[in-house]
Amino acid sequence: MRDNLVVHGIILFQSAVGENDKRFVILTRERGKITVFARGARRPGNQAMALGPFAVGEFEVYEGREAYNLVKSAIKNYFRELASDPGKAYYGFYFLEFAAYYAVENADETELINLLYVTLRAIERDRMDINLIRRIFELKVLAIEGEYPNVFECASCGSKDNLNAFSFKRRGLVCDKCRSDDDMTDVSGSCIYTMHYVITADTAQIYAFSITDEVKKQFMYIVAKYLNMYVTHDFKSLEVLESIGLK
Numbered sequence: 001m002r003d004n005l006v007v008h009g010i011i012l013f014q015s016a017v018g019e020n021d022k023r024f025v026i027l028t029r030e031r032g033k034i035t036v037f038a039r040g041a042r043r044p045g046n047q048a049m050a051l052g053p054f055a056v057g058e059f060e061v062y063e064g065r066e067a068y069n070l071v072k073s074a075i076k077n078y079f080r081e082l083a084s085d086p087g088k089a090y091y092g093f094y095f096l097e098f099a100a101y102y103a104v105e106n107a108d109e110t111e112l113i114n115l116l117y118v119t120l121r122a123i124e125r126d127r128m129d130i131n132l133i134r135r136i137f138e139l140k141v142l143a144i145e146g147e148y149p150n151v152f153e154c155a156s157c158g159s160k161d162n163l164n165a166f167s168f169k170r171r172g173l174v175c176d177k178c179r180s181d182d183d184m185t186d187v188s189g190s191c192i193y194t195m196h197y198v199i200t201a202d203t204a205q206i207y208a209f210s211i212t213d214e215v216k217k218q219f220m221y222i223v224a225k226y227l228n229m230y231v232t233h234d235f236k237s238l239e240v241l242e243s244i245g246l247k
């Protein structure tokens with residue numbers, strides 16, 4: 001007898017298999033990032049026909065030799081509004097791919113799932129400039145994965161005073177005594193506060209703040225350049241975003 005298992009999460013990718021089937025990559029609370037095969041999912045009338053990227057809910061599966069197999073699903077949000085707006089959808093695909101890059105099988109990915117959910121809601125509801133949402137999301141993923149820059153003390157001497165510059169080379173803030181001119185940018189107290197907030201705030205509250213244009217510019221510049229230097233993976237969805245002029 002096979003043991004069915006109910007997992008909760010979000011579909012990151014789908015691909016067609018054979019004539020009638022689909023394969024999904026699902027980020028789940030219980031099993032981390034898993035591959036789920038759905039037999040007959042491309043046949044009209046099949047319950048899994050409507051499933052695709054962004055679908056959030058419950059999936060009943062059983063373990064096969066190489067992947068899990070889908071039995072049935074109960075979807076709580078398809079994010080259809082987002083999926084039907086190309087500008088938003090491409091950002092959404094990028095967020096899914098970015099999360100997929102960090103997620104692994106058999107790990108607890110609850111925080112990453114929660115972050116994706118609030119992020120997709122934020123773009124669906126135009127809660128903030130979509131480019132700012134993107135930079136907040138990226139920094140928060142780095143925070144969840146423990147790869148974030150040191151914005152709590154001087155990355156060179158550990159001092160908590162006179163922090164007025166961010167060093168890309170030293171991966172964090174540097175104090176006035178330690179600053180040199182190589183690869184560094186000035187940073188305001190408000191921008192430091194914003195980085196603290198994104199890194200430490202509860203995921204549900206992550207988009208519940210506002211900043212001035214000046215702080216936004218600084219924050220976005222630092223996150224963008226930091227990612228450029230330290231996250232070297234080529235994201236396919238990012239190439240698409242850039243090719244349609246939406247970066």
Ligand SMILES: [Zn+2]
Pocket residue numbers: 154155156157158159174175176177178
């Ligand atoms: Zn220092």
